[in-house]
Amino acid sequence: MNNILLLVLALFNAMFSVSQEPEVNTPPNVIIIFTDDQGYQDIGCFGSPDIKTPHLDKMAQEGIKLTDFYAAQAVCSASRAGLLTGCYPNRIGIHGAFMPNSRHGLNTSETTIAEMLKAIGYKTGVFGKWHLGDNQMFMPNNQGFDEYFGIPYSNDMWPFHPQQGPIFDFDPLPLFENETIIDTLTNQSSLTTQITERSVDFIKKNKDHPFFLYIAHPQPHVPLFVSDKFKGKSERGLYGDVIMEIDWSVGQILAALKENNLDEDTIVIFTSDNGPWLNYGDHAGCAYPLREGKGTALEGGQREPCIIRYPKRIKPNRVINVPMMAIDILPTIAELTGAKLPDNKIDGKNIWDIWTGGSTISAHEAYYFYYHVNELHGIRYGKWKMYYPHKYRTLNGRKGGTNGLPVEYEYNTMEQIELYDLSKDISETKDVASENPEVIAKIKLLGDKMRLELGDSLKNQKGVGTRPVGKVEN
Structure with missing residues (x-):
């Protein structure tokens, strides 16, 4: 009998010998992967019948799929401004898509996600398309980003545009590294791979620091370009090949996180800036079953596929139907990281409780x-x-x-x-x-x-x- 009592006491002490101090939630790394002109259906887990996206599908299984997620507006520059500032684009005076050599851009008095996180010690990088003003004062290195590699505006704003001459007179398309033009592009086939490689290097380099990585793919905006490793791989033609390469890129990012022991402590958000550019036909995405596409406020213009993965704090394999918008990402990241919200008024709201399942009620009365x-x-x-x-x-x-x-x-x-x-x-x-x-x-x-x-x-x-x-x- 005494032996049994001693065994029970030993088990009791073992159960409660672990420190009862509350778990400390360290601020996560933050990665936003933002595609260009991708349709609502253009991912396997969102219903694509002819484009294989195994990495994104797995990401959805390991995280959450948001079915009612909206871009901030149905066109490039405005949508990106809304994402990075948490504001309706018209609140900050941005509409449409900035043309090259524009005298306007994202006002430096606004606070971007990068600036918000840099203020609390995060390393920040953007790789891909910027499109918030190509004058130096508006470029990424003056908007909170430590590193930048990519193009300053849309990939069709170059001399090879099909309407060059009759309508447009575009200069060569520059490729930037920080504030320096390192090339002018005549072929974009390697750009998705280059952006991916730069992103993986950024993760490795900053594995011992909290970081914010913004991967803004220029694809699948026309003109479509894909590397040889994915050319001809899709049943959907060139457009499907491009999406398959973006899916590969997502896989490379997630693999880099695991290889550097950052998988649990990194939140990865995948979405797009607006719906498909439908008048490009076989080079455009598909918003089915939504109505219309890019350039409209109808569902096909702004409702976007969105997948979020954060193994440490978001339970996997869930579908969330609550309305949300890209303007909500900044305040939610502020909640997760302990960062201070911008001094200027923003429109977005913290939606962390919805992501984790604590609430099924929209944070906004309306969008x-x-x-x-x-x-x-x-x-x-x-x-x-x-x-x-x-x-x-x-x-x-x-x-x-x-x-x-x-x-x-x-x-x-x-x-x-x-x-x-x-x-x-x-x-x-x-x-x-x-x-x-x-x-x-x-x-x-x-x-x-x-x-x-x-x-x-x-x-x-x-x-x-x-x-x-x-x-x-x-």
Whole structure:
């Protein structure tokens, strides 16, 4: 009997001899992988029938898949500004896509994710496409990034554009390393590989420091380029080859984290800047089952595939249907790292509880979809998406172009308010505005409130809270 008591006491002491001090959550490394013009369906786990993406599919199994995640706007520069600052792009004066030699860019008075994290000791790097102003004052090294390798704007802004001459007069496309042009590109086939190799080197070099790595792939924006190792590999043609190489790149990043014992302590976020450029046809992505694509506030223009992996703190293999937007990433990273939020007002909110399953309620009462400089086109409110009357571009059922040559868009006009129940009608095929006047009334009140703050040029209503875009004075 005494022996049994002694054994029980020994087991009891063994169970409680471990220190009861609370676990210390060290700040994670942060990696954002941001593609260009990728469609909602262009990943295996989001339903692609003809593009193999084993690394992204595994990443979703080991993390979370966000089905209702939105880009900040449906076009390049504005979307990137929203991601990096946590603001609606029109709050910070950015719309559309900056052209080369623009006198405007992301105002250096704004705080980027890189600046926020650098202030608490993070190493920061961006590899790929910048597109927030190519004047030196707006470039990455002046926006919080220690290292930069890539192109300053979209990869089609070069002399080989199909409309060079009649419409455009682009200079050679420069390749930057920090503030120095190291090459001008005439072929982009090795760019995805170079960006990946630079990113892996950055991880290895900074394995003993917390880091923020922003991988902004220029692909699959046209013109499409892929290395020989993936050429002809996809059932989807060249576009599928490009996505397969991006998937390979994701695999290289995740492997580098494991090799350097950083896997558990790194949050990796994969998404895209806007939907597919549909008039490029067989060189464009697929937003199915969503309506329309890039350049519209409709679902296909801004709802994007999003996958997040953080083994230490995010439980795996979950699908989350709560609406979220790229503007929410900055404040969520601030929560995870203990960084101070920007002094300027931002629009994003901390959505960490949603990622971890602690909440299934959106952090926002509504999300606002602006386009065409400062036109409020749509509002997402719970399961509802309401659109104000506006013009939008479309192919009206026509096929897009072939072999990298686009067809012209047509323009349709919504003549009156339209309302869709996205929980039943993700493709936005049935306008239910007439059946839900109380929902329309509620959303219109929210829209009126936002118009007072950010304006709406459709209503000739100037916002009082919009901050100025950066401008070269001389």
